[in-house]
Amino acid sequence: MFKRSLFAVAIVLANQSLADGGRMEEVTIIGDPADAQQLPGSAFVVDEQELAKFEYTDINRMVRQVPGVYLQEEDGFGLRPNIGIRGAGAERSEKITLMEDGVLIAPAPYSAPAAYYFPTAGRMSGVEVLKGATILRHGPSTVAGVVNLISTRIPEEAHGQLNLEAGEFGSTRVNASYGDSGENWGWLVETHQQESDGFKDIDRSSRDTGFDIEDYVLKGRINSDSQATVYQQLDVKFQYSEETSDETYVGLTDADFDADENRRYGLSALDQMNTRHSGANLRYLLQLNPQLSLTTTAYYNKFKRDWFKVDKIDGSSFGSVIDAANNGDLNAQGILDGNVDADISIKHNNREYLSKGIQLVADWTFANHQLQGGIRYHEDDVDRFQPTEVYRQTSGELIFNAINDPSSSNNRVEEAEALALHVMDVWAVTEALELTLGLRYEDIETEQRRYSDIARSSSTVTAENRVDELLWSVGGTYDLNSQWQLLAGAHAGFAPASPGSQENVDPEKSTNYEAGARFQGDNLSISAVAFYSDYENKVTNCSVAFPCGVLTSGSESEGESETKGLEFTLSSSLYQNRDLNIPLTVSYTYTDAEITDAADSGNQDGDVLPYVPENVLNAQVGFELASGWSTYLNASYVDEMCIETSCERRGVDDTFLKTDDVLVFDLATHYPLNEATSVYLKVDNLFDEQDIVARSPGGARPGKPRTAKVGFKFTF
Numbered sequence: 001m002f003k004r005s006l007f008a009v010a011i012v013l014a015n016q017s018l019a020d021g022g023r024m025e026e027v028t029i030i031g032d033p034a035d036a037q038q039l040p041g042s043a044f045v046v047d048e049q050e051l052a053k054f055e056y057t058d059i060n061r062m063v064r065q066v067p068g069v070y071l072q073e074e075d076g077f078g079l080r081p082n083i084g085i086r087g088a089g090a091e092r093s094e095k096i097t098l099m100e101d102g103v104l105i106a107p108a109p110y111s112a113p114a115a116y117y118f119p120t121a122g123r124m125s126g127v128e129v130l131k132g133a134t135i136l137r138h139g140p141s142t143v144a145g146v147v148n149l150i151s152t153r154i155p156e157e158a159h160g161q162l163n164l165e166a167g168e169f170g171s172t173r174v175n176a177s178y179g180d181s182g183e184n185w186g187w188l189v190e191t192h193q194q195e196s197d198g199f200k201d202i203d204r205s206s207r208d209t210g211f212d213i214e215d216y217v218l219k220g221r222i223n224s225d226s227q228a229t230v231y232q233q234l235d236v237k238f239q240y241s242e243e244t245s246d247e248t249y250v251g252l253t254d255a256d257f258d259a260d261e262n263r264r265y266g267l268s269a270l271d272q273m274n275t276r277h278s279g280a281n282l283r284y285l286l287q288l289n290p291q292l293s294l295t296t297t298a299y300y301n302k303f304k305r306d307w308f309k310v311d312k313i314d315g316s317s318f319g320s321v322i323d324a325a326n327n328g329d330l331n332a333q334g335i336l337d338g339n340v341d342a343d344i345s346i347k348h349n350n351r352e353y354l355s356k357g358i359q360l361v362a363d364w365t366f367a368n369h370q371l372q373g374g375i376r377y378h379e380d381d382v383d384r385f386q387p388t389e390v391y392r393q394t395s396g397e398l399i400f401n402a403i404n405d406p407s408s409s410n411n412r413v414e415e416a417e418a419l420a421l422h423v424m425d426v427w428a429v430t431e432a433l434e435l436t437l438g439l440r441y442e443d444i445e446t447e448q449r450r451y452s453d454i455a456r457s458s459s460t461v462t463a464e465n466r467v468d469e470l471l472w473s474v475g476g477t478y479d480l481n482s483q484w485q486l487l488a489g490a491h492a493g494f495a496p497a498s499p500g501s502q503e504n505v506d507p508e509k510s511t512n513y514e515a516g517a518r519f520q521g522d523n524l525s526i527s528a529v530a531f532y533s534d535y536e537n538k539v540t541n542c543s544v545a546f547p548c549g550v551l552t553s554g555s556e557s558e559g560e561s562e563t564k565g566l567e568f569t570l571s572s573s574l575y576q577n578r579d580l581n582i583p584l585t586v587s588y589t590y591t592d593a594e595i596t597d598a599a600d601s602g603n604q605d606g607d608v609l610p611y612v613p614e615n616v617l618n619a620q621v622g623f624e625l626a627s628g629w630s631t632y633l634n635a636s637y638v639d640e641m642c643i644e645t646s647c648e649r650r651g652v653d654d655t656f657l658k659t660d661d662v663l664v665f666d667l668a669t670h671y672p673l674n675e676a677t678s679v680y681l682k683v684d685n686l687f688d689e690q691d692i693v694a695r696s697p698g699g700a701r702p703g704k705p706r707t708a709k710v711g712f713k714f715t716f
Helices: 006-019 048-054 059-063 133-137 254-257 317-328 330-337
Strands: 043-046 070-072 083-085 097-100 123-128 144-150 159-167 171-182 183-198 211-223 231-245 273-288 292-313 343-368 368-383 390-394 397-406 411-428 433-451 459-480 483-493 507-520 524-541 554-578 580-597 615-625 631-637 662-672 677-684 692-696 707-715
Touching: 048 123, 048 631, 048 662, 059 070, 059 083, 059 123, 070 580, 133 433, 133 459, 133 483, 133 554, 171 707, 292 317, 317 330, 343 397, 411 459, 433 483, 483 524
Parallel strands: 097 144
Antiparallel strands: 043 123, 070 083, 123 144, 159 171, 159 707, 171 183, 183 211, 211 231, 231 273, 273 292, 292 343, 343 368, 343 390, 368 411, 390 397, 411 433, 433 459, 459 483, 483 507, 507 524, 524 554, 554 580, 580 615, 615 631, 631 662, 662 677, 677 707
């Protein structure tokens, strides 16, 4: 038949793996791309073969082929991605559930979900995006979807790979891994090293505007014999990474962008982000019989970062100075140009995050049911200690003046404690009809404490909240025949408010619906899914990057809103014989998102939701020769986006309230030198189109210019 359910697929593959003497490495939430087309909801897998076509290291480029996903670029390299799904906010990817190998990986998913840390995308072997009824298996956020990054797997036999890459703007990359497996053990070591001088030029400075990343992973596995009556497996994973990036929040005025989009103002010359991340996972699998398995996972992630970046200019936000210059203020423009003296406050956005927990999942298949139940206990916190250094811009130079101790808002700790339970049943009602029924319960306690002195001799609880929520989901698929399938589903959406919020700020809640059809032929695959999300309460978590008016912490209710749209995908081969294959893939998303009842939020009925484009299109064509030589061209189009809710109101001047529509082409070609060695050339942004891709946190920002790189891949 057309379908096999998510859990059925997982159980079949697991049992087959054990029967063949293999091992189970439970890191996926979907499976392979074919499995994604069997679920009662929209799902997409970007697998290792797909990622290898363009050798992307930018998560934005990796997932832009996924329908229903919106991306707000910021730095051109994908270091600080903003990923939104089906109208949910893209701000620092805070409204999605972000995981690596099935484990929560955002710095503090409950107390600080905005993902200033994002795993090194260049070392991943796949990306899964899950939407619809089945996302209630995961959380905390269920308003949008799940993004699961899949790290390099332990090989079945001794195997190594080395990827060396160099290109424009001083770009270099080294990715190396080696591992081995025996009957009862396996291991892998991997490192990813990447750097760039950057593509922007700072006024009156020779400093780089790029980044330097080093990432290390160690995996190990011990397991019983696959023929054992009770199969057991213990997996351990350690990861450590560091990053230094010379990035800033400060963008450009439109006039300066038009003159040179890759310019950076001299007052941002000292801006730099330094990060360090370490994590450990321990997973124990107990396969009691072919029908019942228990998986226990303990995880610990620690992230520390200090982003030293411009905060205020003469006591005002840098964004307000750029706005003034955009509106013709010559003094503001003189400050940006370095011709007018000013006090530049550069804040140490210094924070430590801790996330830890333990989860138990049981999978049981019986009769026509695949039942899964899970429980997770989780704790996380974020510790802010953010002093400010004041420099005097004098004749275009930054001269140190003083250090200001942090205010209580910059000297605070936010904590969260959460208990989550879920149960999901996939019921094969008939040969053609399959239903998925789910429940999820979240019990969350949050607290914010502020300190009045740098010694932290005393603190005051300035916010505390507790929320418990029972969520539901129902989905189904119906096979019309061996090629056509109908699908539909509905589920309750939920995203907790910030720990800086008071008890009168409710969490974000929505009811989400989807319905569609799939066709699977010999040489053609099509999927069309309509979605509708009805938000009872749309919540914005306020930050410096995405403030709520003057608020830069806590949460703000935007009122009721609606998001509706259509996702479409097509995969086919335009031409195929034994010498040539021309594959084609297309994905398209249409979205209409607006506030329907502004209530007391300060918005107006009919206001738009920020950074949600109406049209997103991605198309990819390849030319694959029997000799192994392959070439791929990718085209990505994103409509203009509003950056504020008010930008389409009657009478509002939206000149500086929208991004540009963007069309970017990428090209890559691969040539095998022998069975173990290949060479590739790739060109990102082939036609060197640099438009305004974002206006947040402040000022116009470009995408990456045309960048050519050459690489060599060796396997051994």
